[in-house]
Amino acid sequence: MPREKRALLWLPGLAKLVAVILVAGGVGIALGIWISKLSGDEESSGATSSGTGTNVPSTTAALAAISVTTLSAILHVATTPSGQSRERARLGVHLSIENRGDQRLVLDRPALLSGGQSVATKSRADEPGPPLGPIDAGKTLDVTLGFETVGAATKQLATRKSARILIGGRSLPITVKVGTPLRSSP
Numbered sequence: 001m002p003r004e005k006r007a008l009l010w011l012p013g014l015a016k017l018v019a020v021i022l023v024a025g026g027v028g029i030a031l032g033i034w035i036s037k038l039s040g041d042e043e044s045s046g047a048t049s050s051g052t053g054t055n056v057p058s059t060t061a062a063l064a065a066i067s068v069t070t071l072s073a074i075l076h077v078a079t080t081p082s083g084q085s086r087e088r089a090r091l092g093v094h095l096s097i098e099n100r101g102d103q104r105l106v107l108d109r110p111a112l113l114s115g116g117q118s119v120a121t122k123s124r125a126d127e128p129g130p131p132l133g134p135i136d137a138g139k140t141l142d143v144t145l146g147f148e149t150v151g152a153a154t155k156q157l158a159t160r161k162s163a164r165i166l167i168g169g170r171s172l173p174i175t176v177k178v179g180t181p182l183r184s185s186p
Helices: 005-007 011-039 059-065 081-085 150-158
Strands: 047-050 066-076 089-099 104-107 111-114 117-120 140-149 162-167 170-175
Touching: 005 047, 066 162, 066 170, 089 104, 089 150, 089 162, 111 140, 111 150, 117 140, 117 150, 140 150, 150 162
Parallel strands: none
Antiparallel strands: 047 104, 066 089, 089 140, 111 117, 111 162, 162 170
């Protein structure tokens, strides 16, 4: 078979692959829109806004006014035998969140993505309310979010020294430093 004909044999297969990818992408987008309508979300925002003390869904434009900067992310692995066997660790992520918009915002609860797991912020009995308080228009909030990880999430944090934070309707990369091992409290 001449070389030119062999070179053209892959074109029909490539065309079929591109068609499958386009159809799958369109189905995925349509499915996402359908699910958001079923759940009553006109816009998936990741925050609520408040002008009079009542929280209402934010617009995408309001979320665009949020600027998030990671100041530090420090991982402390467990030292107790049970903590080590479960591969438990605590991660503190210090963020600076600026509301550059003209309305007060309350962000949804942030989450950590690591090792194929989504980890919600750690709740403490002495900290009532959401992990993030309202952020007034034009203000900056410095906050340290606490996450408790186990297993694959801890392994990835300790070895790759990176993860992602879901906050304010977006996914942001973070660089993790491994700190001193965590000693159990009495």
